[in-house]
Amino acid sequence: MGCAVEGEGDTVTARVLSDRPGEIIIESIEGDGGRLSLVASKNCVGIAAIETLKLLGQPSCGIALTLHKGLPLGSGMGSSAASAAAGAWAVNALFGEPLSKDALIVAGLAAEASVSGYHADNIAPALMGGFILIRSCSPLDIQRLPFPGDLWFVLVNPKFEAPTAQMRAVLPKEVPMSASIHNCAMGGSLVAGILQGDAALLGRALDSDLIVEPVRGPLIPGFADVKAAAKAAGAFGCTVSGAGPTCVAVVDDPQLGEAVAEAMSEAFVKYGKLEVNSARVAKLDQAGARLV
């Protein structure tokens, strides 16, 4: 599962190319430091647009895209899914929104498969907003889980190039049965916390991962101290966001969130010897991809 948060995000513009039927071109990308390819078939936003065009039944025009990255690459905040969601929604919007957001997930999945594997954890919430539980990717079986009440996330992104290959390689291929049972209980508790509007339970569930956090956390300088600082400052729980290095904590009050953000940032500086790119308190987003 995954969720969307308000604030930073990617923006895509789409323009009809009447003389280039079926073609997707990327005209420009801003905010990526020149790291992303302008070749549509090699870029999340391009792939999502290509797949959306297929779903639309191959209209007799092409589409030119521009992408403005609002989310940093490789931050663990689902940057690629943000581009894919924006690309799919922009193309769909150009034709009057004939497809629903959940129908567009398959387009986003194709884009995600090219960068981080065939999973909907990021793309589904990026499109639909809120918490999305993915029971199965094929066939696609997803649930939008409403959180009754307000919820805030504290996202602290340190200036640290997370070693993506190592972050993936460190995941075990096999896990102890006891850890699997434990994490399954946490998965259930996460859902129970969300649906019952119990931010404290949600935090306890998020805070107690025995499989991924124990191997990825140590690769982020200062992580254990950041986690401890978040909880000492009043967060319900703290863990690695995605593959890191961003750390995320859960709070039910935005003012408390500011204090937690400060405590986490200080811990990154003091114990991780890392500068902090951004520290923000973001509300759970309910809208997902949208026309701006």
Next chain:
Amino acid sequence: MGCAVEGEGDTVTARVLSDRPGEIIIESIEGDGGRLSLVASKNCVGIAAIETLKLLGQPSCGIALTLHKGLPLGSGMGSSAASAAAGAWAVNALFGEPLSKDALIVAGLAAEASVSGYHADNIAPALMGGFILIRSCSPLDIQRLPFPGDLWFVLVNPKFEAPTAQMRAVLPKEVPMSASIHNCAMGGSLVAGILQGDAALLGRALDSDLIVEPVRGPLIPGFADVKAAAKAAGAFGCTVSGAGPTCVAVVDDPQLGEAVAEAMSEAFVKYGKLEVNSARVAKLDQAGARLV
């Protein structure tokens, strides 16, 4: 997690022994075929009573118990937890119910530890009724999950002595990461199905276990056919109940449940070459342990 169902259950009577302070004795056990020990410290009902007495602060009397087994032993329906819950509640009731049901879980846990390990999956719902999600056993962190609406389980118990040692030995010590992720999604979906009153989702989640069912199912003659028959007859999902050999299916209508029970029973006879002890359609129980 686990849940309680209406119908069959164990019954305990408790009587004050004013001349034997602090002592628990078991006077008689019916319905166990002579298999259970009358020594209190070697029997679930006795251990639960002893632990409950400790929680009550060691009153200056002893207690005599009788146990009537309504649930068959080794059936995969939580027979030992039923005895433990009844024992704990009977002792507590004798003193005017000073302890709450969730306070008695620790007494039941001690009893369960002696037969099937330190887990609250059976004892918590046996005491409290409904669905109980156990995030953690120590410290105890449980959630009662209300199912909005009605829900029925089809429980078909074949005449088959499940090889308990083998049923346990067959569980892997390590599981593939992919299976762990999958089962975690099922755990979340199970909770989502319950809290949202979505019996179909609950069934899909229950039906798709990649860790336990694939190794335990084949030890129950005819299991694959029973599962297929349940679903062909309209059940939302079917799996092994506990360690088996009882199989459980989920339905949202009791009449449909009868048809599913018949289809499952026929499959046990035809493909498993097993007679059927009992086949019943049981409603989700909301009360748990109670005074009768």
